[in-house]
Amino acid sequence: MNVNLSAEELAFRDEVRKFFAEKYPADIRYKTDNGIELERDDYIRWQKILYQQGWAAINWPVEYGGTGWTAVQKYIFANEIAEANAPDMVAFGVKMVAPIIYTFGDDEQKKRFLPDILQSNVWWCQGYSEPGSGSDLASLKMRADRDGDHYIVNGTKTWTTLGHMADWIFCLVRTSSDVARRQEGISFLLIDMSTPGVSVKPIITIEGDREVNEVHFENVSVPVENLIGEEGKGWTYGKVLLQHERTNLAGTARSKFRMRRLKAKTTQSVHGAEPLMKDRNFARKFAATEIELKALEYTDLRTLAAVATGKAPGPESSILKIRGTEVAQAIDALYVEAAGYYSLPFVPSQYAVDFPLQDRIGAGSESRSSLRYFNNRKASIYGGSNEIQRNIVSKHVLGL
Amino acid sequence: MDFSISEEQAMLVDSVAKFIDNDYDFETRQKIAASDAGFSADLWRTYAELGWTAVPFSEEDGGLGGGPVELMLMMEQFGRGLVVEPFLANIVLAGGVMRRLATADQKKKWLDPLIAGELHAALAFAEPQGRFDIANIATTARPDGQDYLLNGKKTLVLNGGAAELLVIPARTDGGQKDHSGITLFAIRGDAPGVTRNSFKMVDGHQGAEVSLTDVRVDGASILGEVGQGYETLHAVIGEATLAVSAEAVGIIRAMQDKTVEYVKNRVQFGVPIGSFQALQHRLVDTLMACEQSYSLLLWAAMTNAAGSDEAEKAISAIKYQIGTAAVHVAREAVQLHGGMGVTWELDIAHFFKRITSIELLFGNADYHLDRYAGLS
Numbered sequence: 001m002n003v004n005l006s007a008e009e010l011a012f013r014d015e016v017r018k019f020f021a022e023k024y025p026a027d028i029r030y031k032t033d034n035g036i037e038l039e040r041d042d043y044i045r046w047q048k049i050l051y052q053q054g055w056a057a058i059n060w061p062v063e064y065g066g067t068g069w070t071a072v073q074k075y076i077f078a079n080e081i082a083e084a085n086a087p088d089m090v091a092f093g094v095k096m097v098a099p100i101i102y103t104f105g106d107d108e109q110k111k112r113f114l115p116d117i118l119q120s121n122v123w124w125c126q127g128y129s130e131p132g133s134g135s136d137l138a139s140l141k142m143r144a145d146r147d148g149d150h151y152i153v154n155g156t157k158t159w160t161t162l163g164h165m166a167d168w169i170f171c172l173v174r175t176s177s178d179v180a181r182r183q184e185g186i187s188f189l190l191i192d193m194s195t196p197g198v199s200v201k202p203i204i205t206i207e208g209d210r211e212v213n214e215v216h217f218e219n220v221s222v223p224v225e226n227l228i229g230e231e232g233k234g235w236t237y238g239k240v241l242l243q244h245e246r247t248n249l250a251g252t253a254r255s256k257f258r259m260r261r262l263k264a265k266t267t268q269s270v271h272g273a274e275p276l277m278k279d280r281n282f283a284r285k286f287a288a289t290e291i292e293l294k295a296l297e298y299t300d301l302r303t304l305a306a307v308a309t310g311k312a313p314g315p316e317s318s319i320l321k322i323r324g325t326e327v328a329q330a331i332d333a334l335y336v337e338a339a340g341y342y343s344l345p346f347v348p349s350q351y352a353v354d355f356p357l358q359d360r361i362g363a364g365s366e367s368r369s370s371l372r373y374f375n376n377r378k379a380s381i382y383g384g385s386n387e388i389q390r391n392i393v394s395k396h397v398l399g400l
Numbered sequence: 401m402d403f404s405i406s407e408e409q410a411m412l413v414d415s416v417a418k419f420i421d422n423d424y425d426f427e428t429r430q431k432i433a434a435s436d437a438g439f440s441a442d443l444w445r446t447y448a449e450l451g452w453t454a455v456p457f458s459e460e461d462g463g464l465g466g467g468p469v470e471l472m473l474m475m476e477q478f479g480r481g482l483v484v485e486p487f488l489a490n491i492v493l494a495g496g497v498m499r500r501l502a503t504a505d506q507k508k509k510w511l512d513p514l515i516a517g518e519l520h521a522a523l524a525f526a527e528p529q530g531r532f533d534i535a536n537i538a539t540t541a542r543p544d545g546q547d548y549l550l551n552g553k554k555t556l557v558l559n560g561g562a563a564e565l566l567v568i569p570a571r572t573d574g575g576q577k578d579h580s581g582i583t584l585f586a587i588r589g590d591a592p593g594v595t596r597n598s599f600k601m602v603d604g605h606q607g608a609e610v611s612l613t614d615v616r617v618d619g620a621s622i623l624g625e626v627g628q629g630y631e632t633l634h635a636v637i638g639e640a641t642l643a644v645s646a647e648a649v650g651i652i653r654a655m656q657d658k659t660v661e662y663v664k665n666r667v668q669f670g671v672p673i674g675s676f677q678a679l680q681h682r683l684v685d686t687l688m689a690c691e692q693s694y695s696l697l698l699w700a701a702m703t704n705a706a707g708s709d710e711a712e713k714a715i716s717a718i719k720y721q722i723g724t725a726a727v728h729v730a731r732e733a734v735q736l737h738g739g740m741g742v743t744w745e746l747d748i749a750h751f752f753k754r755i756t757s758i759e760l761l762f763g764n765a766d767y768h769l770d771r772y773a774g775l776s
Binding site for chain 2: 129132133134135136139158159203204205206207208212271272273279281282285336337340341342343344345346347361370371373374375377378380381382385386387390
């Protein structure tokens, strides 16, 4: 029993590390290092670099352009991309809709959609939640009524992350109300957002940014060939996707990176103060969070090892989601505490590329720490709230 | 034993509560907070006309003779209404110093217009390197003939941008963390050598960084005795700690009520989500946290009103409670509101941000737990 990397794996790690050092664009890194929001073009440019390298779709089967990496290689990659402070591929295309398309779609759909996802030519967003359907997703009401070779779609999707940047949206829609179980009337439909009748309205979140949206559909005509799999089977497909989403939510690599950064910051003097780590209270809290994170990392590795032997991620992934988001939120709170009074100024304008770093109020991105803390309260709510995750564990793991 | 409030106190609560209910709904508050000034100058004059700005001052100073209990009662309401007008900065902080130290002449010049709502003021209680330690002062006041020259930097000066008068603690003697050697100076906000970098805060309030470069002040600008400022600073910050704790109690009670209302109305799986036991128990826990916080707040207000020897401890106790229990209530309120809880549109998010500010202001939970332990 060990968690050592083999010589090949170490060589792979070096290769990945070298790639990030050489190919991650300095201007984008400047933004991620200094708390500046990325633009749509930044994401696309970076994702195309990953594509050129063959690393855009690390989880896909090789035949569609995936890497064929082992679980350990994926783990190494996740650590290195976090260490480089480079953004992950935006999840909605490559990690969320693509697996549905290559698993349940027909050949025509695979040919039509997968290459553009792989090459970041098309930006996808997710249409699951509705104003009245959050935790109870199966109650969704957005209708898709068959009319010849089209569906006519009416309804509203909400919490659509980066929907204002997206070209296409994948939706769970209701194609039939005349079913024994309401889940059976749900279908999986792909919709071009430039179709007449689609409108995107911003939702401003707690920290003041536009990240999520409400997407309205009014008599939107969608060709039937955009239906994935069978009509009425969308719920089953969507559940697979949700489970897939959950395995990406522990975020241990990012959390480890953030803890190391925080340690570096708090073991030196900022604003001429004593290093905060010399404060026993802070040091203990930091240590407790680090221990929790270490436990999470090992739980994550155990899951990874199981997946490597061919086991599908099961309801245990809910544990990763719950603890992963809780640890991330604890780290957010530590950042706020570390910044102290400097976490309180609300000055979005100083997080522009041309704003001189030395003129910022607060050292580095201190005044960004509270905004991140506020924003990330969402983590225990999205992707199936942590309450829903506990229901899943209770039902499927404990059998209660 | 009597927890009831007097008729005068009830009238005060009633007057603030009616204002919040009738004239300060959430949309109004949001508009005010988003304005350039960040607070309503008109409403500030209204607060003065209603006598609120006079509450903590003695009758001979033109005030109403209120104390910690009156302050608590008002701040709870201000919390509930998410009031952004600078009551804390003007009345509790700057006013608190002047009420204790200003000479008759100084009062006439500064305190009278402050109470009348015609002068804005701020107390620069924090320095970049000091975190929560108000004695950690690197700003210097060097004698120069009959005058002093002030040099240094202050951070998070509440209401510092609008303030026509800044109260600056500066070191005339002693080491950087010594209690002795701190002198309080009253200077004009626009005095030569003063640079202010104003900002909105995450909670909708106003702050500023203030840099002082050879700011020349005369002896008439000194509040109290040279080198003896710490005691007053400490007392004023104690009172301000009590004030924001009361505000926090007002906030978490509002959050609790709104969350209970929300779970009764939000239907998922065909039933109100409040019918789930998993959520019911959590809301019972947050209710207990609210009630325990209120109890400690009463202890703090009463011991401070009575000047009891537990007064200091009680302030740290309630602030510790706010830094733990109130933060818990606020997080749960956001969580149970689901996605709506993290939208700008809903007041819950703004209550949450104000609680985050208060969590840090004048020392976080750890700071006050240490302080409490040291006083035991």
